[in-house]
Amino acid sequence: MAHPEYSAARNLLSGTKLAALLRAQHVVTVKDNASVDQTLRVLAAHRILSAPVVVGEVAPPADKAPEVCGFIDIRDLLSSFLQELDLKSLADAKMLKRMRILEEQGARFAGKSIRDLRSLGSDGWFFPRAAAEKASLREIIYDGFLHHKEAKHVVFGGTRSRQVVHRLALFDTSGQLSHVISQSDVIKYLYDHIEELGALGDASIDAIGFVKGAVISVRPETPALDAMVLMEEKGISAVAVVNAEGAIIGNFSISELRTIMAEHFGSLALPVGEFLALEHGTEYAGYAIPSTGSSPRASPSEELRGFEDSQAHKFAADRNMRRRDSHPGYEVGQTLITCSPEATLHEVLDKIVANRLHRVYVCSETLVPCGVVTLTDILHKLVDA
CATH class of the missing domain: 3.10.580.10 (CBS-domain)
Incomplete structure (x- = not known):
């Protein structure tokens, strides 16, 4: 109807x-x-x-x-x-x-x-x-x-x-x-x-039906190659990158790979957090930096074990504390554009067009993703309703 x-x-x-x-x-x-x-x-x-x-x-x-x-x-x-x-x-x-x-x-x-x-x-x-x-x-x-x-x-x-x-x-x-x-x-x-x-x-995005509660995601220590395999298995073109608390810290998508060359395929072995940071010209150590009150996160490889007890970790943790109020995505060099379930379609379209996006993640106040709005989703709603 x-x-x-x-x-x-x-x-x-x-x-x-x-x-x-x-x-x-x-x-x-x-x-x-x-x-x-x-x-x-x-x-x-x-x-x-x-x-x-x-x-x-x-x-x-x-x-x-x-x-x-x-x-x-x-x-x-x-x-x-x-x-x-x-x-x-x-x-x-x-x-x-x-x-x-x-x-x-x-x-x-x-x-x-x-x-x-x-x-x-x-x-x-x-x-x-x-x-x-x-x-x-x-x-x-x-x-x-x-x-x-x-x-x-x-x-x-x-x-x-x-x-x-x-x-x-x-x-x-x-x-x-x-x-x-x-x-x-x-x-x-x-x-x-x-x-x-x-x-x-x-x-609102919630009333239209874009808040579904489940968003396919990976941890930042997941190898970028594994994230690609997951996208292929699920038939999707992006996954959210979330920290130990489930808050979104990045977006790994096909669009992020638009300038990759075959000689760069070796970088797909990197943890996805580090891969994104490299793509955006920054450094990432967030997978080894526990947030206040949380248990330490697992390191992505044997080469990084012991980092939690090092002076480098203390420096990185201090920098993380000083930057904790930064915009979502700063840890991997991205500027993540998100919206709340109460955001209107007008507001979401404004974010998509102004930032040339293919998707906007719907997040709670703690930045835990509870939905995603893609261009295809919007077009389906408009012509199939």
């Missing part, structure tokens, strides 16, 4: 054509014969997570567009790398040995052609531009992002099935790709027209 408070949102989406979102843009593509290394460098150079793949064997005539095969994204590449590994042997190895193995495997993996990878999906969908421009935003969200049919025309890869996609590519009558529209673009449009969402914009 349709919820009456969603009627204004439904009217906005049904009354808006996709053409209203289109702006001139340059579409970055990757050739299907590109290596993993080349693909990672293209994505990192443009700071994007995904790109359409075009056939690269033979240069097409000037008057003919290249054939589009599908999309390639960071998650596909990392999933394929995981399948190259003997995870059981890695789990039994000490950190430095794991790092060396990952570096060696990463060097070999870098030279592979993306067309030969084991795990490929299509985190994108393709529309003729003329038809897409005439479609309502609701139709694009429902049939494009959330409930698209199996991509029978996509010939690239195919071992990963995507129930939801995060971007749509538009092609003109000559087959040239003209635009890539993402879920973020749609969310930005909704935010710019927040007054047209009616009462829904003022509804």
Whole structure:
């Protein structure tokens, strides 16, 4: 049954054509014969997570567009790398040995052609531009992002099935790709027209149903590689990093890996807290610093045992006490944007758009996560209610 408070949102989406979102843009593509290394460098150079793949064997005539095969994204590449590994042997190895193995495997993996990878999906969908421009935003969200049919025309890869996609590519009558529209673009449009969402914009995140009590998380001493395996098993693109008290101190996500190169894969052996700190240009020792009144936390590896009794720990603990009022995420170099269950949808959209986020964690007063609001969650609520 349709919820009456969603009627204004439904009217906005049904009354808006996709053409209203289109702006001139340059579409970055990757050739299907590109290596993993080349693909990672293209994505990192443009700071994007995904790109359409075009056939690269033979240069097409000037008057003919290249054939589009599908999309390639960071998650596909990392999933394929995981399948190259003997995870059981890695789990039994000490950190430095794991790092060396990952570096060696990463060097070999870098030279592979993306067309030969084991795990490929299509985190994108393709529309003729003329038809897409005439479609309502609701139709694009429902049939494009959330409930698209199996991509029978996509010939690239195919071992990963995507129930939801995060971007749509538009092609003109000559087959040239003209635009890539993402879920973020749609969310930005909704935010710019927040007054047209009616009462829904003022509804709390709790009332809308985003507070579910369970958020998949890892401890900061968990190896980054293990966090990646967990995300792959759960079919999610992020996990919360929480301390011994369950408070969130970081976010480990595919977005955090958008600039990773194959030669950096050895760093995935690091504890996830240290990995995030390294990515953000800071240092992290929080996994060994107990908060006041708590028992010491376990060190992530044998190399770090005994740290709790050292002068270095005393210095780090003192620094931690002096910085305890800092913003959430400071321990790993992040600025975490969170919200309370009482926050309104308007407030959450403001946080997402202003900070270019893909998710906002819903937390208690003690920063224990009790829900997460993703772009996909918001779009589902708006079109499926």
